[in-house]
Amino acid sequence: MSPHAEEFSLGQLELQAGKNIKGCLALLGLSDNRNRVTLNIDGEPKEEAMADNLINHPYIITIERHILDEQRIHPEATGALTNLLYDIAVAGKVIASKTTRAGLAEILGLTGDTNVQGEQVMKLDSFADMTIRRLTDHTGRLAGLASEENAEFMPIPDRYPKGKYLLLYDPLDGSSNVDFNMPIGTIFAIYKRTREDGTVTLDEFLQPGRNLVAAGYIAYGTSTMLVYTTGNGVHGFTLDPSVGEFLLSHPDIRIPSPAKYFSVNLGYVLHWSRGVQRYTEYLQGREGGVTALSLRYIGTLVSDFHRNLLAGGVFYYPADNRDPKAPSGKLRLLYEAAPLAFIAEQAGGWASDGRQRILDIQPESLHQRTPLYIGDMELVKKVEELIRDHDM
Numbered sequence: 444m445s446p447h448a449e450e451f452s453l454g455q456l457e458l459q460a461g462k463n464i465k466g467c468l469a470l471l472g473l474s475d476n477r478n479r480v481t482l483n484i485d486g487e488p489k490e491e492a493m494a495d496n497l498i499n500h501p502y503i504i505t506i507e508r509h510i511l512d513e514q515r516i517h518p519e520a521t522g523a524l525t526n527l528l529y530d531i532a533v534a535g536k537v538i539a540s541k542t543t544r545a546g547l548a549e550i551l552g553l554t555g556d557t558n559v560q561g562e563q564v565m566k567l568d569s570f571a572d573m574t575i576r577r578l579t580d581h582t583g584r585l586a587g588l589a590s591e592e593n594a595e596f597m598p599i600p601d602r603y604p605k606g607k608y609l610l611l612y613d614p615l616d617g618s619s620n621v622d623f624n625m626p627i628g629t630i631f632a633i634y635k636r637t638r639e640d641g642t643v644t645l646d647e648f649l650q651p652g653r654n655l656v657a658a659g660y661i662a663y664g665t666s667t668m669l670v671y672t673t674g675n676g677v678h679g680f681t682l683d684p685s686v687g688e689f690l691l692s693h694p695d696i697r698i699p700s701p702a703k704y705f706s707v708n709l710g711y712v713l714h715w716s717r718g719v720q721r722y723t724e725y726l727q728g729r730e731g732g733v734t735a736l737s738l739r740y741i742g743t744l745v746s747d748f749h750r751n752l753l754a755g756g757v758f759y760y761p762a763d764n765r766d767p768k769a770p771s772g773k774l775r776l777l778y779e780a781a782p783l784a785f786i787a788e789q790a791g792g793w794a795s796d797g798r799q800r801i802l803d804i805q806p807e808s809l810h811q812r813t814p815l816y817i818g819d820m821e822l823v824k825k826v827e828e829l830i831r832d833h834d835m
């Protein structure tokens with residue numbers, strides 16, 4: 444670069460021009476965001492190819508670019524996964540924009556069922572479910588989808604091209620928190636189908652979590668964040684509403700140690716096994732336990748997991764004896780536990796059902812439930828020990 448040239452990161456460029464990033468690039472006649480933009484003192488733009496390893500550099504990185512950079516680690520990649528992840532990010536933006544208006548739906552509706560446009564007002568979880576399906580089912584990247592909202596999986600309809608991936612998702616985790624202006628989330632899991640072709644079958648969805656190709660979640664909180672892994676670390680992106688893009692804000696997340704928090708619904712303590720009760724006492728610092736941890740529980744798995752991922756801690760939702768028909772707790776293996784377990788392990792943590800690694804559980808049904816202990820590796824191993832000592 445000439446000594447007279449000034450170099451701008453995209454963020455600086457945005458400030459300089461008072462425009463959004465894409466607008467700036469368009470103004471400059473540069474559409475390829477894989478390049479660094481520099482301006483010389485006469486204001487003439489020029490592009491410079493970035494170095495090979497684009498991850499973790501000082502420039503603003505959009506999620507699109509990050510996913511593309513990850514694809515380059517796999518020379519055999521066709522781009523289908525890259526595009527699928529980007530489709531999910533787009534769905535996240537759409538859902539995020541709707542969540543901020545959730546409380547308005549009834550006010551704006553004429554009867555509570557119908558909005559001002561005369562359209563049916565849809566519950567947020569159905570809306571999130573439909574948004575993800577509509578943004579992913581026609582692209583030729585998927586062979587099928589399964590949603591926590593629907594009893595059956597959905598093969599990609601005949602009118603659309605088929606792909607090699609399966610998408611399983613919880614469209615709106617924590618939906619009972621929606622009415623109280625509390626954080627909610629979306630969780631997704633991506634597997635490769637196990638057959639080359641033909642209509643997808645149930646057994647292809649019933650894969651253990653260790654087969655996951657990618658997993659992530661979108662947290663709709665004070666800001667919207669997307670966190671994902673493809674098995675190459677865990678990366679977090681914050682939605683900049685002024686730009687409409689997820690920007691890399693948390694590269695290579697590792698669960699900090701020592702743990703600060705434990706997250707559990709203590710209201711059910713009397714319904715837990717002795718091992719789980721003993722574990723809770725251990726976390727509270729009783730009888731040879733750790734220095735007491737701080738208790739934080741939102742009741743939205745995504746939010747509780749996210750906080751513990753960033754600050755250090757353990758979340759658990761144990762088996763309990765409240766309902767003999769649901770002896771394994773509340774959380775779903777395929778839509779919640781397995782994808783978050785993949786993220787936890789990639790961030791240096793662990794996830795268990797109290798007896799075995801979550802990622803090794805062979806699912807037997809689509810909506811199977813599992814006890815879940817997830818987060819700080821040492822603390823998850825501790826519950827396995829106490830369950831072994833007291834419950835087995």
Ligand code: AHG
Binds near residue numbers: 760
């Ligand atoms: P829902 O989506 O029906 O609100 O369920 C949320 C899940 C999960 O996100 C959370 O960790 C757990 O249920 C909370 O359940 P409890 O209310 O029983 O604690």
